Amino acid sequence: xxxxxAQLAIEEDLAEVQAIVADAGALLEQDENDELVYWLTMSPxxxxxxxxxxxxxxxxxxxxxxxxxxxxSVGGRLDLTSAWPIIPGYRAGxxxxxxxxxxxxxDVHPEWRVGPTAWTGTGNPFAWVVELxxxxxxxxxxxxxx
Numbered sequence: 001x002x003x004x005x006a007q008l009a010i011e012e013d014l015a016e017v018q019a020i021v022a023d024a025g026a027l028l029e030q031d032e033n034d035e036l037v038y039w040l041t042m043s044p045x046x047x048x049x050x051x052x053x054x055x056x057x058x059x060x061x062x063x064x065x066x067x068x069x070x071x072x073s074v075g076g077r078l079d080l081t082s083a084w085p086i087i088p089g090y091r092a093g094x095x096x097x098x099x100x101x102x103x104x105x106x107d108v109h110p111e112w113r114v115g116p117t118a119w120t121g122t123g124n125p126f127a128w129v130v131e132l133x134x135x136x137x138x139x140x141x142x143x144x145x146x
Contacts, residue, residue: 006061007035013062013124020127024134029074036061039074042134044085044141052085054133059103062121066129067103069095084145087136092145101129 021028024042031037036058043051053074057067070083070092077083084092089099096104100117112118119125 003060006058010036010058010061010126013126016124016127017130020130020134024138026134028130031055031075039071040130040133041074042137045138047141050085050144052137053083056126056129058126062125064121065101065103065106065119065125068097068129068133081145085137086142086145087140088142090136099132101132 018028021040025048026040026042029039029041031039034057038056040054040056041051042054043049053071053076055067055069055071055078057069058064059067069078070085071078072080072083078095081092081095084090084095086092090097096102096108098105098108100106100109100112100119106112106119109117
């Protein structure tokens with residue numbers, strides 16, 4: 001069960017995140033069973049018929065980066081490489097995003113926990129992560145993983 005502090009912090013930041021998502025033509029849904037899990041459905045600008053669903057799972061908001069995995073649908077399977085976009089740093093075979101905004105990346109690269117790549121949790125980290133993913137989807141997208 002998430003802490004009350006985490007719930008309140010994410011609720012405070014959510015309006016800005018929803019505005020960013022709406023401006024991008026994407027969709028953000030809260031998980032039915034976990035208040036710190038959100039599903040982000042987005043498409044590349046040049047290929048709008050391709051839809052990707054990312055699960056953002058916060059363990060401690062805003063103190064830690066979220067776990068981010070791609071699923072075949074909202075609430076769906078997280079173990080399909082075909083659910084992943086091909087974007088530099090998004091590793092479908094490892095089911096992780098190797099960028100300093102995910103829990104998985106900090107686990108693989110503990111050296112990123114200090115210095116300029118360290119997670120700060122300041123401002124609105126939810127909005128920051130979503131913006132990065134939407135930018136990646138619109139400007140770095142190279143196709144769908146097999």
